[in-house]
């Protein structure tokens with residue numbers, strides 16, 4: 001199917017992502033609603049991120065799972081690359097978590113299970129996401145989680161040393177040390193950090209970037225409050 005912009009009616013902008021904007025669009029012929037991520041080629045080149053975008057398309061287009069934001073296709077013109085993605089009406093988990101403060105243990109557990117299932121799917125295809133964080137997780141129509149944004153994913157195992165931008169909060173020690181060959185376990189570590197954040201409302205090593213790095217490597221996490229159940233504590237300490 002030859003895709004091009006004219007086939008879509010732009011309903012409204014949803015927000016601004018890393019390399020461009022995301023719009024809610026409708027396919028004119030079928031009425032199908034989806035999200036259109038518009039990436040600016042000049043900006044991608046300036047950020048030397050061509051390989052990330054190529055990898056995002058290559059990895060994401062081969063994944064089909066209810067816990068992973070569906071990738072429908074892509075097309076480009078001289079200036080821009082367009083990614084056609086599933087529309088998740090619930091928005092970013094990041095915003096919901098900041099708005100409500102923290103989740104109940106039931107909701108934290110439900111979210112943790114859904115992220116774990118999405119990671120299982122990724123790992124079964126020998127892919128590590130490497131950049132799982134609340135900003136990259138969206139809520140679907142019925143509050144189900146959708147993992148998105150595969151720009152930093154790679155095939156396991158890898159000692160690829162990319163310049164990881166953004167927060168260090170979710171990175172495991174092995175990704176912060178130098179010549180480590182890391183495996184899918186990096187995503188498991190992140191699941192523990194995420195669950196901690198679901199329960200507490202902030203990341204376990206939240207600090208200045210320099211201190212966060214030191215604390216992650218030392219494993220010096222802010223203890224879970226006593227209000228958190230033993231089972232929840234055991235789970236976070238186990239991943």
Ligand SMILES: COc1cccc(-c2nc(Nc3cc(C)[nH]n3)cc3ccccc23)c1
Pocket residue numbers: 014015016017022035037069085086087088089090091092138148
């Ligand atoms: C930085 O905040 C951003 C950036 C881009 C999109 C949103 C956003 N996205 C979606 N859904 C999406 C996005 C994609 C790729 N599929 N489904 C829903 C929202 C709802 C309220 C506010 C914001 C939303 C936020």
